[in-house]
Amino acid sequence: MKAIIHIGLKSGVLDPQGRTIARSLSHLGFENVTAARQGKTIELELNNTDKTTAENEVKDMCEKLLANTVIEDYRFEIVD
């Protein structure tokens, strides 16, 4: 089983990396870019056989280690 976790800054939280990307793209001549935000993706290989247990565990992992829930949102999907 595999978990794909997407973590990104909450809307409203300043994203300096995203700003830099948008500015750099504009300097390179890509003038259609109006904004950019950067997040991260974590793919986990899991030994679990039960999907519900896996979901609960991954939620726990996000809360305890992977995401900083003060400033970040996360969402994930479990795939076989």
Next chain:
Amino acid sequence: MKAIIHIGLKSGVLDPQGRTIARSLSHLGFENVTAARQGKTIELELNNTDKTTAENEVKDMCEKLLANTVIEDYRFEIVD
């Protein structure tokens, strides 16, 4: 229009961040995690009106700035 770009290390390229995540999760007691890989997601807001042009531009952005194509793979989707 919006572009969602996923960038990750090519399979076979060592991913120290992923390893650290896997090890930390295991230390925290999540013993079902056997491997982890980390990638990044970039969301761009685009002024484009034509999807094909947008796709070509985003491909160009990935090749020129966003991805290091020697060690990274990218994929993207354009959404309205």
